[in-house]
Amino acid sequence: MLKKIIRKVIKKVLTGSEGIVLSSDYPDIGKINLEKLGIYLHVPFCRHPCFYCPYFKEKYNRKDAVDYSNAVVKEVEFYKNIMGNADITSFYIGGGTPTTMVGSGLEEIIGAIKQSFSLKCGISTETHPDDITPSMVEKLKGMGVENVSMGVESFNDRFLEIIGRTYRSDRARDAVSVLVESGFKCVNIDLMFGLPNQEVKDVEKDIQTAIKLGVDQISAYPIFTFPHTKLEEVVRKKGYSLPGIMKRRAMLKKIEELCYNAGMERTSVWAFTKKGVRKYSSVTVPKYIGIGAGAGSLVPGSFFINTFSVEEYIKFLERRGKPPVALHIDFGEMDEMLHWLYWRIYETKIIKKEFEEQFGRDFDDIFKRIFRLFRMLGMARDEGDRIVMTDRGNYWVHVLQNVFSLDFIGRVWNICLADKWPNEIELI
Numbered sequence: 001m002l003k004k005i006i007r008k009v010i011k012k013v014l015t016g017s018e019g020i021v022l023s024s025d026y027p028d029i030g031k032i033n034l035e036k037l038g039i040y041l042h043v044p045f046c047r048h049p050c051f052y053c054p055y056f057k058e059k060y061n062r063k064d065a066v067d068y069s070n071a072v073v074k075e076v077e078f079y080k081n082i083m084g085n086a087d088i089t090s091f092y093i094g095g096g097t098p099t100t101m102v103g104s105g106l107e108e109i110i111g112a113i114k115q116s117f118s119l120k121c122g123i124s125t126e127t128h129p130d131d132i133t134p135s136m137v138e139k140l141k142g143m144g145v146e147n148v149s150m151g152v153e154s155f156n157d158r159f160l161e162i163i164g165r166t167y168r169s170d171r172a173r174d175a176v177s178v179l180v181e182s183g184f185k186c187v188n189i190d191l192m193f194g195l196p197n198q199e200v201k202d203v204e205k206d207i208q209t210a211i212k213l214g215v216d217q218i219s220a221y222p223i224f225t226f227p228h229t230k231l232e233e234v235v236r237k238k239g240y241s242l243p244g245i246m247k248r249r250a251m252l253k254k255i256e257e258l259c260y261n262a263g264m265e266r267t268s269v270w271a272f273t274k275k276g277v278r279k280y281s282s283v284t285v286p287k288y289i290g291i292g293a294g295a296g297s298l299v300p301g302s303f304f305i306n307t308f309s310v311e312e313y314i315k316f317l318e319r320r321g322k323p324p325v326a327l328h329i330d331f332g333e334m335d336e337m338l339h340w341l342y343w344r345i346y347e348t349k350i351i352k353k354e355f356e357e358q359f360g361r362d363f364d365d366i367f368k369r370i371f372r373l374f375r376m377l378g379m380a381r382d383e384g385d386r387i388v389m390t391d392r393g394n395y396w397v398h399v400l401q402n403v404f405s406l407d408f409i410g411r412v413w414n415i416c417l418a419d420k421w422p423n424e425i426e427l428i
């Protein structure tokens, strides 16, 4: 209840409106021809879906993957017709587990994207320790992949077993070494902390192992409990205990200390990257089109998401030849500016000039009051041309993200997973 009131007040103060309406009317996708446009491709397949994972995915099978690939190529053709040979400055493949589709349609999708647009960047993709072999690395490089991110989660067999991962730590280490030795521009690994029954010393060992193996970036996520996953149920049934907020804070502090001592810098609320390496990042591109089931697109004035069903996605593209959009939100100027600000805070640095270039408005004129408060609370430093979040600020962003935005995302995903074509939703 309190959360609801605070959320309502924040939204009202910042934008003048109370709720967020996601409409089920088909949006006017119109002519998209933007500078610095990104592509996000969603591969919604995993060989062994994990009980705690909130992302939209289905169990992999070859036939569905090939049918899905054909449908994705149709969606690419739709965008080609309205965008011409537009420059693409970032291309990110997420999931699910994108490497499940190597050999069952991923090559064809990438080929269609390269033929349709002018790719000005390398490809970044997620992968899984079970999929990584020298031969997979060769295939990825052949497709133009330059950056990889792998979900290791832990190097400790006890926790890998608790969270139901299919591999054990020796396999995870081998897979990391194969990636590190393959000459990718950036190798990121995901580690989760705050796992059931985990202690600070367990997190410390995981981070030390990652650093020793020589990864370029570590993304360390506290495990989140989304309502549509089985995490809470499993913890309850098996009698595990999830670390409380103070222990999680101590874990985060240990991660910060080890990463800074190893010469890494913070590049987002969760990620630490070696100095001199360009960070691996998926979610912070200012404008992108999302291709595939469950993918979201952010274009001027609007955000829209495709249906969360592989079957419906394929049927819709076969019948209508256009993106199977399930929901969209129209953005006012203030919504767009706040959305931009949210992701810059997430990246921990705000370059004022970039805001001015994007919106033609003075950053300080609009956000002076918010950052005065952040500075007074020791959450940010104003360095004149940029604002830098402090570790304390990042911690509170983490707390607020848990309470508000993940709650918001969780509710939208919950609805979209239960209903492939939901009616209008009003979230307050």
Ligand SMILES: C[S@@+](CC[C@H](N)C(=O)[O-])C[C@H]1O[C@@H](n2cnc3c(N)ncnc32)[C@H](O)[C@@H]1O
Pocket: 046, 052, 053, 054, 055, 094, 095, 096, 097, 126, 127, 128, 129, 149, 150, 151, 152, 153, 190, 191, 192, 221, 222, 223, 224, 225, 226
């Ligand atoms: C798409 S997966 C990564 C690639 C691949 N599917 C894998 O699992 O190795 C994205 C990442 O989200 C993180 N993740 C999944 N469920 C989470 C949860 N409930 N809370 C926090 N992070 C989570 C994990 O670190 C995972 O590696």
Ligand code: SF4
Pocket: 045, 046, 048, 049, 050, 053, 054, 055, 057, 095, 096, 097, 128, 151
């Ligand atoms: S964590 Fe990775 S492998 Fe597990 S279900 Fe989520 S996307 Fe799939």
